[in-house]
Amino acid sequence: MFQQRRAFTPEFKLEAVGLVLEKGYSVTQACEALGIGTTALRRWIHQYKDEKLGVIPEGCKALTPEQRQIQELHKRIERLELEKDILKKATALLMTDEFKLKR
Secondary structure, eight states: OOOOOOOOOHHHHHHHHHHHHTSOOOHHHHHHHHTOOHHHHHHHHHHHHHHHTTOOOSSSOOSSHHHHHHHHHHHHHHHHHHHHHHHHHHHHHHHHHHHHHHO
C-alpha cells in the first residue's frame, strides 16, 4: 500500500531545528519527540545554517522569515520582468501595425 508523504510547515521545521540548536536536544531525541526522521531533521538543520549564512535555498521553502521574504521578492521580480517583456513585445507589435496602417 502507498503511504502518503507528510508535509511540514516552515514554522514546524524551525521549531524542530530550535530543539537541537537552542534547547540542547540531540537529533535523535528531537526526532523521537516530534515523530520525524533523522535524515529530515539533519537536512533542516543544514538548510537553517546555510540560510543564516545568506544562502537562498533552491527548490524548497526557506525556514527563516528573512529568507522567505527574499524568496517572495525574487518571485515578484521574475513576474514583473515577465510582464515588462510582454508589454515591450505588445508595444512593438502595435507600433508595426500602426506603421503599416499609415502607409
